[in-house]
Amino acid sequence: MAHIPDGVLSGPVLAVGAAVTLAGCAYALKRLEPERIPQVSILSAVFFVASLVHVPVGPSSVHLILNGLTGVALGWAAFPAILVALLLQAVLFGFGGVVVLGVNVMTMAVPAVLCGLLFETVRRRWGHHPRIPALAAGVCGALGVLLTALAVALSLAFSGAEFRPAATLIVVSHLPVMIVEAVFTAAAIGLVLRVKPGILDRSDGLVAAGAVK
Amino acid sequence: MRRRFGSILILAALALTLGTVPALAHKMKVFATAEGTTISGYAYFNGGNRAAGVRVAVADPAGTPVFSGTTDEGGAFRFEATRRTDHVISVAGDDGHAATFVVTAAELPERLPGAEAGSAALPASPPPVGSLSRPAAVDPDDLRAMIEQGVARQIRPLREQIESYQDKIWWHDVLGGIGYIVGLGGLAYGLTQRRTGVAR
Numbered sequence: 132m133a134h135i136p137d138g139v140l141s142g143p144v145l146a147v148g149a150a151v152t153l154a155g156c157a158y159a160l161k162r163l164e165p166e167r168i169p170q171v172s173i174l175s176a177v178f179f180v181a182s183l184v185h186v187p188v189g190p191s192s193v194h195l196i197l198n199g200l201t202g203v204a205l206g207w208a209a210f211p212a213i214l215v216a217l218l219l220q221a222v223l224f225g226f227g228g229v230v231v232l233g234v235n236v237m238t239m240a241v242p243a244v245l246c247g248l249l250f251e252t253v254r255r256r257w258g259h260h261p262r263i264p265a266l267a268a269g270v271c272g273a274l275g276v277l278l279t280a281l282a283v284a285l286s287l288a289f290s291g292a293e294f295r296p297a298a299t300l301i302v303v304s305h306l307p308v309m310i311v312e313a314v315f316t317a318a319a320i321g322l323v324l325r326v327k328p329g330i331l332d333r334s335d336g337l338v339a340a341g342a343v344k
Numbered sequence: 345m346r347r348r349f350g351s352i353l354i355l356a357a358l359a360l361t362l363g364t365v366p367a368l369a370h371k372m373k374v375f376a377t378a379e380g381t382t383i384s385g386y387a388y389f390n391g392g393n394r395a396a397g398v399r400v401a402v403a404d405p406a407g408t409p410v411f412s413g414t415t416d417e418g419g420a421f422r423f424e425a426t427r428r429t430d431h432v433i434s435v436a437g438d439d440g441h442a443a444t445f446v447v448t449a450a451e452l453p454e455r456l457p458g459a460e461a462g463s464a465a466l467p468a469s470p471p472p473v474g475s476l477s478r479p480a481a482v483d484p485d486d487l488r489a490m491i492e493q494g495v496a497r498q499i500r501p502l503r504e505q506i507e508s509y510q511d512k513i514w515w516h517d518v519l520g521g522i523g524y525i526v527g528l529g530g531l532a533y534g535l536t537q538r539r540t541g542v543a544r
Contacts, residue, residue, distance in 0.1 A: 138442070139442060165533060169529055172525050173529075176521075179522065180518065185389075219525065226371060283440065292438075296438055300438045301440075304439065
């Protein structure tokens with residue numbers, strides 16, 4: 132359950148989430164090139180719609196998150212993209228509270244940025260290999276969900292819940308989502324790498340952050 | 345090409361969305377009504393899947409616990425109300441889902457004792473007339489209970505219809521949300537263009 136509703140988390144967790152989200156968005160917006168804004172808003176729309184796709188799992192139901200894909204495609208810009216999408220989901224659908232928005236953005240955008248970092252590192256080393264970058268994207272798709280699940284469990288744990296049962300429940304129920312997202316992300320990024328790899332080249336890239344500017 | 349990349353993604357996401365209707369949305373909800381003194385209801389996810397095995401906690405407006413338990417495989421629960429007061433029903437899964445629903449005092453039969461503390465929630469109901477005088481034909485208390493049960497039974501499908509109607513608005517919200525995102529993107533792009541234009 133990636134969207135935490137209002138009234139579940141404790142004050143300090145909310146504050147940390149808001150601070151991390153604010154800092155991440157400010158940093159991302161500062162580095163965002165205007166030409167990439169359309170790409171960011173498209174990925175934001177994809178992310179927005181993805182959470183409405185539901186997979187019934189046992190007693191509960193889980194939905195796609197696609198933060199791995201967002202991170203691989205956007206890097207740091209995943210922060211504003213996810214913020215906008217989550218805000219709209221909260222306002223329009225009541226997915227996640229408005230007060231906990233900061234925490235929800237943090238638990239999804241931080242894994243996204245980490246996935247972006249991982250993908251870029253792999254691409255830098257094995258960029259010319261026909262398979263490895265797409266495979267890495269698939270791994271990122273699953274990793275994004277896994278890290279988000281753990282981050283949600285941690286947020287709940289810091290608010291008084293037991294970490295282990297919450298983490299086990301969330302991770303296990305998200306296993307199908309991880310598989311679906313791994314396949315989806317690998318397919319989407321694989322396609323992009325074949326037809327137009329330039330989209331994924333970023334002068335504001337994570338790895339080259341210091342070198343380029 | 346960037347546009348193509350995006351439209352492929354959106355099409356794929358939309359295809360997935362369409363493929364999984366009616367499992368539309370993800371928010372947990374709880375619905376309950378009173379029939380006589382029995383309050384029954386169920387926890388479910390937007391889109392209709394029932395939430396089995398989630399914790400149910402019921403409290404009065406003052407926060408005193410009245411009932412606690414878990415939902416069965418069909419996501420349902422039921423318990424007997426002992427006082428005529430608002431019942432705040434909250435359900436919570438271990439994974440952070442939560443929802444609340446209030447069964448108001450007005451839904452419960454008047455023969456139950458009222459709330460001692462939170463009686464502000466009680467509607468201005470007439471005092472139970474006729475509870476002392478008992479005509480031979482029908483006990484007014486029984487009659488009242490029967491009427492209340494009958495009305496509750498007839499209203500129930502209506503209320504369920506309203507709940508399901510909320511899910512229908514869903515598509516409008518999806519399109520509206522995408523519109524917002526596109527608009528925000530355009531606005532951001534326009535602002536940056538203007539900034540560079542001024543700088544030039």
